[in-house]
Amino acid sequence: MVNIELKNISKSFGSVQANQDINIKVNSGEILGLLGENGAGKSTLMNILCGLYRPDEGKIIINQKETHFDNPGDAIKSGVGMVHQHFMLVPIFTVTENVILGNEKTGNLNYLKIKDSEKKVSEISEKYSLLVNPKEITERLSVGAQQRVEIIKVLFRSAELIIFDEPTAVLTPQEVKELFKIMNALKKSGKAIIFITHKLHEVREVCDKISILRAGMIVGEVDPKKVSNKELANLMVGRPVNLSLERKKNKTGKTILEVDNLSVLNENREIALNQISFNVKEGEIVGIAGVQGNGQTELVESITGLRNFVAGNVSYFEKKMEYITPREIHKLGIRHIPEDRQKSGVIANFTVSENKILNDYYQKPFSSNYIMSWGDVERVSETVVKNFDIRTPSITTLTQNLSGGNQQKLVVGRELSNKVDFLIASQPTRGIDVGSIEYIHKQLIETRNNGKGILLISTELDEILTLSDRILVLFEGKIIKEFSSNASTEEIGLAMAGQS
Amino acid sequence: MRDYLKKKIISENFDFEEILLIPILATLLALIIGCLFLLATGETFENILVAFTNLFIGSFGSLNAISETCTAATPLIFAALGIALAFRAGLFNIGAEGQIIIGGMAAVIIGFSIDFLPIWLHLPLALLFGAIFGALYAAIAGWLKATTGAHEVISTIMLNLIALRLLDYFLRLPVIQKEGRNDPISKSVLETAQLPQILSFIEPQLRLHSGFILMLVAVVLVYWLLFHTTIGFEFRSTGSNPNAAQYAGIKASLTIILVMGIAGALAGLAGSNQIMGVLGRATPGFSASIGFDAIAVALLGRSHPIGVLFAGLLFGALIAGGRLMQVKAGVSIDLITIIQALIIVFIAAPLLVRNAVPWAFKTKDKS
Incomplete structure (x- = not known):
């Protein structure tokens, strides 16, 4: 006792x-x-x-x-x-x-x-x-x-x-x-x-x-x-929370991303993704469910140019992507919320505005002929901070002093404040407060309602269920089952454990 | 741009204790412990007082002292700027010593071999070759890291040794060795390739040369490169978080080679400055471990160009003052090495400083 x-x-x-x-x-x-x-x-x-x-x-x-x-x-x-x-x-x-x-x-x-x-x-x-x-x-x-x-x-x-x-x-x-x-x-x-x-x-x-x-x-x-x-x-x-989200019925358009028999190796040269195929169309959120470590990281890295694939094809608007780099991906209008904001989403000892321009610092108006124009950087950062509700004392605050939720909103704001055609959102709400989750979910739904495509990768089944129009379950590097948005937790849960 | 600078300086990011207080206290503590060393070796209080007074007089006490301080500081700051830049990009460039030697050799060869150019062409040409060869030499380490992953600390140390032996070899080549000499010493740099002295109009023996002004320009340029160009943004991103930099589309391999190249160019200029402004020729060991002291200067200056400037002046002062101290108080100049080493110990372990003088700090250590 x-x-x-x-x-x-x-x-x-x-x-x-x-x-x-x-x-x-x-x-x-x-x-x-x-x-x-x-x-x-x-x-x-x-x-x-x-x-x-x-x-x-x-x-x-x-x-x-x-x-x-x-x-x-x-x-x-x-x-x-x-x-x-x-x-x-x-x-x-x-x-x-x-x-x-x-x-x-x-x-x-x-x-x-x-x-x-x-x-x-x-x-x-x-x-x-x-x-x-x-x-x-x-x-x-x-x-x-x-x-x-x-x-x-x-x-x-x-x-x-x-x-x-x-x-x-x-x-x-x-x-x-x-x-x-x-x-x-x-x-x-x-x-x-x-x-x-x-x-x-x-x-x-x-x-x-x-x-x-x-x-x-x-x-x-x-x-x-x-x-x-x-x-x-x-x-x-500490305030009323809206847990359910309004989702208009979606009208899908052209195929944005077509993944065809993609195979990828992990760091230990073992097969991480085994001949997977799926597509994402305009106006839909495709959710990838699965327990952590079943190939999600490798999937995202291989379609964002961070990892080579050993076999298969990835096409973007019917154009094959080969030997793509993260910068080319960005220029194509593909936005990427990385799975780990600490690891690769933000640079902790950079200011908020420096992180805002992390992947387009080389473009106008942020710089021209290799020379930064900080005035423009600050102007745009102020707008993003305001529009995406990033709570920070100022745009010159170091990002490490922001809460996790606000850091994540900064990442989301950076990606969505540019022209978006296709968004890859990997664990977009991991480890952040409910208020920020609510906000980011709304942003994702809005992006989808504007006819853009989203590939959502999350280990939180609730998140997948709230947001996705279609759900694919990734298990040991394979897509073992596809569900519609009204599938039950139990069904998906069984698939996540490898029983299809 | 000015608004941005103002904000940068007064913003909450400027951690007074980290950036200013710790280096200053580290220096003071090192001086105090230096005193204790002297006491332990049986020096009298009076003599210690004489020693430290002369350390000060020898570095700041007269126009000549200031000239000596600045002359000693110039190559240190040049090399330290390169090391600081590499630090910012996440690279530990131990190879400044070798880059100084190679850059200095290039400058000395251009300096004595071309006798038909006017000073306004010959001088920049010699400097340029010093910078280029320093850059190429450092880029070897960068290239090795980018292509094979070889750690830059190991490769730059090895390149230092190679440079040292190359120097010995070159100094005995008939085309380089001074005529009629058997010891390894190079021909002298022609007058058209010597950095003009800038204070000799006041007193002819003042050694300060125009390399000092070039160094000040370099401080501003490195600052500008680091904080006001996309290249600097790439350096800092790669140094702070390589994963995020890769995600942002920055090519790590290019960044590594470029930053090593620039660091090497700055070290090469340090070598050229010694050759063309002070020594007038190359001798074995002309680099006088400037490249290693510069690592300390970069650390003390917190890898910030302005910090490096002040840290370099401090080290220059210690060198210049140390000479007078040795003469007047009979205290070995090795004390200066001890003080420099202690400063670095304190900088590398700020917790020591915080514990030694806890009342000076308002905030607790974050780590």
Whole structure:
């Protein structure tokens, strides 16, 4: 039995108040949902609970006793365990080796008692029906199974409170169901659980109570049975949110993009895309659904000139594209929202206006004869900042000082403020706030309503379903099924898991 | 353009502590620790005071001192500008030393071999050859990186060694070696290829030459290139985020070769300046590790042309003042090397500075 209470926790970083006067409580046999947008302060709070940060004010009370964590080791000893969003596993280790890492049982001369540990791992795995072979090499496991290893790791260290940090982000809908079963089993056996997410229906499905975090403060504690998605969203964002989008019926025109038997290799020279064919027409959004790592990155890179393909054809308005470069793509009127804004969408230590001109700096009016005309850059940037609702102190602010949502709006604004014929939107709303998601979705729909074509690649099934006119499911480098826009989550989910 | 500059300077991007305070404190701390070194070697307080007073007098105390400071700073700043430019494009150009040697060799050959040109043609021609050969030499490293991925740090270090040995070889070639000499020393640069002294009308012994003015022009040009041309935009993009630059359609390979070429040209000019403004001929080791000190200058100047200018003047002052210090206080000029090294340690580890003088900082370290 355990009960854990965070009392009046405050934490600030410089002038940013990340957590302010937060009170939460979770008992044995209870799942607490912690709902909040990116940047609401969820991670800070959990890092305090895991001993990574020390709170400026407030107490951590475990079983009525005030406790101080000086480092993550202290938190583990007190029974706090975290299942990280990004797995902390060594790929070439076996399951058992990963589980015991940092906690190895040894005999004389540091002899590693791996057999004992293997036995304990299978015991845990059986007790909580966490199906996984203790001797399997971790990198051969599916994402869902790797997550189970993370959970076993936490249980192996006899955690009583288990924190799940956005655990569903990488899972198919079926795997999510499995995870919820596991969470319920853990709950029944008396563990306390904190479930962090920004997905509304998930918290309502599995939690016993929900705390909503906004701008570093708890803005509501609600009973999942008595609350609707809409109410939750309003609390989370702090204003009424329009979750459904109006989509006029589309009239498709000419074929813009024709992908024919495209095959592409990844960095390890393995087949990432295996003879895939599809097209995108004017006036439609074609959504590519699939669990991360099934060839999405390679698909986008190969049609935007960032990666060579080994076989097949890509045609743009019936013209074959061969040996294309990103610059030629841009000149053709193809706009590209890259999947990772930090990696390639923006340059963090450039100003907002410098990022605005990132891919057309060489053209008029931004420069002529190799000489930049910053006056024009600023004029255009001001308009884009205004038109695309980018919240920034000024256009000379460094982009790294903007929130993720505003950085993404800057990318979207940059791409859509030019003449668009075809848009490739890859994970256009990953890791950003609901308000920005709403805004970007509207922009995409508007682009489509203007008769342009959009290829949307997203691992968020909800996003694919809200926006797409047609849905293609990518699994292990193949398009295994096509759906219309009114397909159900279950159907698509099965396809995402490879069952067609 | 002026509005833009104004905004750039007063905008929130200008991090006073990072850009100004840390370099200044690093220099002060290095001087203090330099004192401690002297104490540890048994120097008396008085003598240390004499040493530091003369360090100052020797660098700024008289017109001649200032002339010496600027003369020493000129090649340092030339080479450091190139290194800073490469830094901005994400390249660590360790090869300035070799580029100085090759550029200087080119300048010396043009300088003594062409005897029919007037000064207004001969002088620019020699400078031009110095720049071109420096550029070509540096571009080798750029080309290797762009085509094979060879790391520029390794290749420029190797090119430094090759340049050093090439110099020894060239200085013994009969066409280059001074007539009637057995030691490796080149013929002297003709008068038409010497950078005219600019303060000799006041006092004839003032060594400051017109290379100083060229250097100031180079500072402005590099600033302009970096912040006001599309080429500079490409350099900075590639240096800050190569993935984003590739996404934006910037060809990394071209950028790498171009930036190395320009860096080499600037280092080549540094070498030409030494040959045509100070030495008048090439000797083994005429580069006097300017290319390595310039790395420190580029670091201290935060890879910004204006910062490089001031950092270079500081290093020039240390060199010029160090000579007087050695004469008057009997303290070895090696102390200057120690101080320079300490400055770099502090610049490379700003946390040390923050911890040494915590009360000077308002904001906490972001990292």
